[in-house]
Each structure stands twice: as structure tokens, then as C-alpha cells.
Amino acid sequence: MSDSNSQPLNPNRRKVLGKIFAGGAALATGTAFLSNEEQVLAEKLAEESSKTAAKDVTVDALSGASRTHTNWGKLSDLKKPMSKATIKGIELSRLMMGGNLIGGWAHSRDLMYVSELVKAYHTRDKIIATFKMAEACGINTYNGHNSHIGFLNDYWEHSDGTLHFIADCSSIDVAKSVIDKGATACYHHGGVADQLVAEGKVKVLGEFVEAIRKENVPVGIGGHKLETISQCVEAGIEPDFWMKTIHHGNYWSRMADKPEQGNVFCWEPENVIEYMNSLKQPWIGFKVIVAGAIPPKDGFRYALESGVDFMCVGMYDFQIVDDVNICMDILQSDLKRKRTWCFT
Numbered sequence: 001m002s003d004s005n006s007q008p009l010n011p012n013r014r015k016v017l018g019k020i021f022a023g024g025a026a027l028a029t030g031t032a033f034l035s036n037e038e039q040v041l042a043e044k045l046a047e048e049s050s051k052t053a054a055k056d057v058t059v060d061a062l063s064g065a066s067r068t069h070t071n072w073g074k075l076s077d078l079k080k081p082m083s084k085a086t087i088k089g090i091e092l093s094r095l096m097m098g099g100n101l102i103g104g105w106a107h108s109r110d111l112m113y114v115s116e117l118v119k120a121y122h123t124r125d126k127i128i129a130t131f132k133m134a135e136a137c138g139i140n141t142y143n144g145h146n147s148h149i150g151f152l153n154d155y156w157e158h159s160d161g162t163l164h165f166i167a168d169c170s171s172i173d174v175a176k177s178v179i180d181k182g183a184t185a186c187y188h189h190g191g192v193a194d195q196l197v198a199e200g201k202v203k204v205l206g207e208f209v210e211a212i213r214k215e216n217v218p219v220g221i222g223g224h225k226l227e228t229i230s231q232c233v234e235a236g237i238e239p240d241f242w243m244k245t246i247h248h249g250n251y252w253s254r255m256a257d258k259p260e261q262g263n264v265f266c267w268e269p270e271n272v273i274e275y276m277n278s279l280k281q282p283w284i285g286f287k288v289i290v291a292g293a294i295p296p297k298d299g300f301r302y303a304l305e306s307g308v309d310f311m312c313v314g315m316y317d318f319q320i321v322d323d324v325n326i327c328m329d330i331l332q333s334d335l336k337r338k339r340t341w342c343f344t
Helices: 011-023 036-051 072-077 115-120 124-136 148-159 172-180 190-198 201-214 224-235 270-276 294-305 317-331
Strands: 086-087 090-093 093-100 143-144 164-167 187-188 220-222 240-244 283-286 310-313
Touching: 011 086, 011 310, 036 224, 072 124, 072 317, 090 093, 090 294, 093 124, 093 283, 093 317, 115 317, 124 164, 124 317, 143 148, 143 240, 148 164, 148 172, 164 172, 172 187, 172 201, 187 240, 190 240, 201 220, 220 224, 224 240, 224 270, 240 270, 270 294, 294 310, 294 317
Parallel strands: 093 143, 093 310, 143 164, 164 187, 187 220, 220 240, 240 283, 283 310
Antiparallel strands: 086 090
């Protein structure tokens, strides 16, 4: 630390800082957990980092939210690293980091400025720090738009990162391109898939699955509408996993007598639950907290009890530890779900 009031770092302390900030392999992959000594150090990091902060930057004491600083001290609150399960033999975290916040697709309903705000928040350094925080908490999978392959290449090559990338694609050529650049898996974009099914072009989704499967990576189909999934099944299309929205309707911005304004992503959850219970492929649930309209404790439990095997959730750096703790607590509780866990 350059501040004159800071004490020199001893060698052991430098080693721990290196693990947290530079991304030592063991911590980054979630295979190591902070020791008691490291937890004590983590608790001090937020305080010490503030000594070198610009005078006009304020870090919220409760959340640690800041565009320029990441509250590494929050790691001391982590109870257990995120658990993992497999799709086609690839070990993936059961809570995956979604890409909408980093991409700026904030689904902020009538708050028109939010997408630009979150893009401004996610500088290159903030994205790297967010990825590092996720990996330190045991999240090893990023699920985002295919255009984010550049972020991932930067992270893999220059920051010692090891995140899996599940790429959201809407064409065979794009999917093959991101696979060549390192994507672990691909799935067909849900909104585009919904439109294709509505136009009677479900065979395009079958062609996508067939082509990407030849690339020897897991391939999935996304959908907001239940009809997208059911018509694929009726057509005999069998992806390696499904990406399907799931959330209940008990939140204040969902008004039955008002038109939808980017505030609903799962229209008949009971029917979705019943139908998905009949499928044997892994289900990655998304929009489980409706872009922040439902608290994680509520949305996570509802999704897991509905039958999802994995969850894709957009998270800011200062939310990751809490979200992992919530998810792990729910997974270790008495879950009331009918669907058998589907891992392959």
C-alpha cells in the first residue's frame, strides 16, 4: 500500500493478496477455500483499499458497491463455495453468472437509463474483478451473449481465469466461431427460438442442435415460451440441456390488468413446472428473480423447488457472496421438489 499510514506487507500477506487479486489457480477454480488467516486478511482489505481510493469515490459501507473498487473483504462472509454438477460430464457450478448486467440488457422496466448505467459500471477492470469474485466463491460458469467471448479471452489470457463460458447464440456460424475461441457450450438464444417456433420454423432449432453437437460441446435450446420447449420435444429435438425461464407471479410490478413492459418472463409457471418435470435433460433456469423484482431467497427456492438443476443469475460483484450463501443454504435445506435432479 502506498499510503504512509499503511504497514508494510509481510511475505505471507503478499502471497494471499496475490491469490485474491491476481487469481491464483487454486482459489480461482474454487478448489481452495480461505483459511482463517486469509479470512482475517479479507476483512481488512476493504478498509485498506479505501486508503488508496480517490477522494471523490465513496464505497457504500453496507453493500460494498463501487464502480472503482471491489469489496474483497466480503469474501470473509462466504460460508461454502458453490457446489457443482455435470452436463455431458463437464463440471459446472449450480449457480451460474448471467451476462445481462455486463452486457447492459438490464430489463429495468420503465427506468430507461439503467442499461447505460450498468454498462458504465462494468469497466474492463470491474468485469475482471467480478469474474474473480465469482471464481473465489466457487462459481465456475459464465452464461452470456456470444459477443462476450472477447471479455472471456481477455480474462483467460491475462488474468489467469478459468471460467467456463456457455454462449448464447442465434446461428450455427456464430456458435462455431465462439467454440473455436474457447466456449465450453452453446445454446440457441431464447427470444430468437421463441420467434422461430411462432413462425413454424422449429426445424431450424433441430439443425442448430445437430450442427453444434458435431463440434463435441454440449448444446442447448433456450426459450421464454413453454411452446418453444414443447414443440421442440414434439419434433424429436433432444438438446443436451434446456434454458427455460421460471419464476412465480407474486411481485408488485406484475399487474394482471396492465400490458407487459419487460416485467414478465414466465407466464404460466405451474404449466412450465408440470411440463419440465417430464423431461430428462438438465434444466438451466433463468430470469428466476425477474431482473431483481423477486428477492433471491424467494426466487432461488421457487426455481429449485420447481425443478431446475442449475440457475443462471445476473450478479454485481458486491452481490456474489450473498447469492452463493443463499443458494447453498437452500440446496442444503429440505427442498420440496418433484423433479429428479437431471445431471448427465
